[in-house]
Amino acid sequence: KEEDFEIIDKKQLPDAAELRNEEKAKPEEARWSAPILSLAKKASENLALSYGSALKSASLVGLVSKPGSSDSPAKTSTRCHTMEERANLMNMMKLSIKILIQSALSLGRTLDSDFPPLQQFFVVLEHCLKHGLKVKKTFIGQNKSFFGPLELVEKLCPEASDIATSVKNLPELKTAVGRGRAWLYLALMQKKLADYLKVLLDHKHLLSEFYEPDALMMEEEGAVIVGLLVGLNVIDANLCLKGEDLDSQVGVIDFSLYLKETQDSDGKQDGGITAVLDQKHYVEELNRHLSCTVADLQNKIDCLEKTNSKLQEELAAATDRIGSLQEEQQQLKQQNELIRERSEKSVEVTKEDTKVELDTYKQSRQGLDEMYSDVWKQLKEEKKIRLELEKELELQIGMKTEMEIAMKLLEKDTHEKQDTLVALRQQLEEVKAINLQMFHKSQNAECSLQQKTEAISSFEGKTNEMMSSMKQMEERLQQAEKARQAAEERCNKMKQELAGRLDSCRQQMAQLDSKCATLEKELKSEKEQRQTLQKELHQEKDATTLLKTELQQMEGLKKELRKLQDEKQELKKVHEEQEQALQEMGLHLSQSKLKMEDIKEVNKALKGHTWLKDDEATHCKQCKKEFSISRRKHHCRNCGDIFCNTCSSNELALPSYPKPVRVCDNCHTLLLQQCSSNSS
Secondary structure (H helix, E strand, O other), X not given: OOOOOOOOOHHHOOOHHHHHHHHHHOOHHHHHOHHHHHHHHHHHXXXXXXXXXXXXXXHXXXXXXXXXXXXXXXXXXXXXXXXXXXXXXHHHHHHHHHHHHHHHHHHOOEEEOOOHHHHHHHXXXXXXXXXXXXXXXXXXXXXXXXXXXXXXXXXXXXXXXXXXXXXHHOOOOOOHHHHHHHHHHHHHHHOOHHHHHHHHHHOHHHHOOOEOOOOOOOOHHHHHHHHHHHHHHHOEEEOOOOOOOOOOOOXXXXXXXXXXXXXOOOOOOOHHHHHHHHHHHHHHHHHHHHHHHHHXXXXXXXXXXXXXXHHHHHHHHHHHHHHHHHHHHHHHHHHHHHHHHHHHHHHHXXXXXXXXXXXXXXXXXXXXXXXXXXXXXXXHHHHHHHHHXXXXXXXXHHHHHHXXXXXXXXXXXXXXXXXXXXXXXXXXXXHHHHHHHHHHHHHHOHHHHHHHHHHHHHOOOOOOOOHHHHHHHHHHHHHHHHHHHXXXXXXXXXXXXXXXXXXXXXXXXXXXXXXXXXXXHHHHHHHHHHHHHHHHHHHHHXXXXXXXXXXXHXXXXXXXXXXXXXXXXXXXXXXXXXXXXXXXXXXXXXXXXXXXXXXXXXXXXXXXXXXXXXXXXXXXXXXXOEOOOOOOOEEOOOOOOEEOOOOOOEEEEOOOOOOEEEEOHHHHHHHHHHHHHHHO
């Protein structure tokens, strides 16, 4: 495919001889700024050479396919297309940076926002950042802006927080595209655009959220562009964000700037002003870098001194602690040995005592078991006898209840007979009283019957008509009394027999109760002895557990001692490493101090020494001889004074000159002394 870019050949570039002739043609003041301008020109020449080869390679990308590839033709075409896009964007970026640096060097390096090459540079950079962006779907619609990955710089690099806050605080910006353009403007003005983009490229796992895998920022072209952006630190950009409509700007690349031939500048400014500006910017850059390095080194030294002091304090504390722990360890070892001896002795004594007590306990237990079995057999026999006696008692109680029932029946018969007497003797109240007295007396004893007979005999005269019935009743009563007396006699006999048996049973029960009481007392005494033995066993077990815990504590203390010894060794290693690091830092500091002294001397030389004009000097400064046609004037490139050929025949390499240049004798000796001190 044909491209619209201009391919630059090596033939179009000027030779070294032409450049030297041009330098000789310039005045002396312009030669003072020659090193800086030569570096910029070399950078632009190298860029031009790389542009030609890159454009040629970009024109051939996608034409040749790899053999043995199994991808479809559609995929290969898309890959070729993306590779062509990346190559074209990278080449456009190279051209825009080249033209921007050349125009800045020709116009004095301070650029405004209206400068066309600078505007085209931002447009090309915006296209590079937009390449391969993922489309994020939101509720409003699809969002595709390059401000999302730029916001990550604030998290990765805290120095970029000022840019992010200032961009967010601008009220004129309403879209993400405008905020991204403002962020790029501010980063370029800070001269840290390349640093911020390099931080982003170092964290590609975060960029994968915003870019496709074949995007420009995810491939090697992104690293190349970041390397090219470092050259823009030479340019001072003065961009005003207020009043500019960054949201509605149309990002179209103007190829006319790159297709036109480079035109010569209309008028050359004074060489003195450009030289002074170049020297000023060069010295400012050097001072800025040196101040940054010195500040970093001082911070590192302070941190190392603090850490060293802390480590020394910790080492002292650790050594003291280790000594105290060692003493405690020795004391604990002695105590542990004493406790072991005591515990072993006490354990042996307790073992012997427990063995003896166990033997006695077993013997007593056997005797008690035999006694208990005998007593248990006796109790079983006595329980059987008691059950038999209880059965006999129940039978006798049943007989007694039957007798009581018979007595009640007899009493009922007597009551009926008395009722009949009451019915027969209704007319006579005395007969009723006598009948009542007879009823009560019949219940108590025979005395009541005698009284009744006396009463009946006294009233026989009155009751002649009722005598027959009374006699019959008396006979019946006598029979009942006889039966009652026989029953009472039987009951008395049974009561006596039962009382004798109960007494014998009570005596046997009392004997058994006494035996049981004695056995219970013996069992209680044995239980108390057993409890005392169990308590002693528990105490011995507690003592053994305490000894075991003490042994475990001793083992834990041993482990802690081992850990502390390991920590001590680690601290010693760390201390040795830190001492080595401090020695290395001391060496680096001494080297940096020597470099600083060299830089200060160079600055003094730049500030103090002035380049004498040929008209001002008529005699050699060292030998005081007058200049003539044979004795010509020569400038010392270090101090700027004018000497003759004999006094300035030495040559040395200076930091402002890439090759060895002429130096006077005094400067030669001073510079040699400095080199020898630096090497030592």
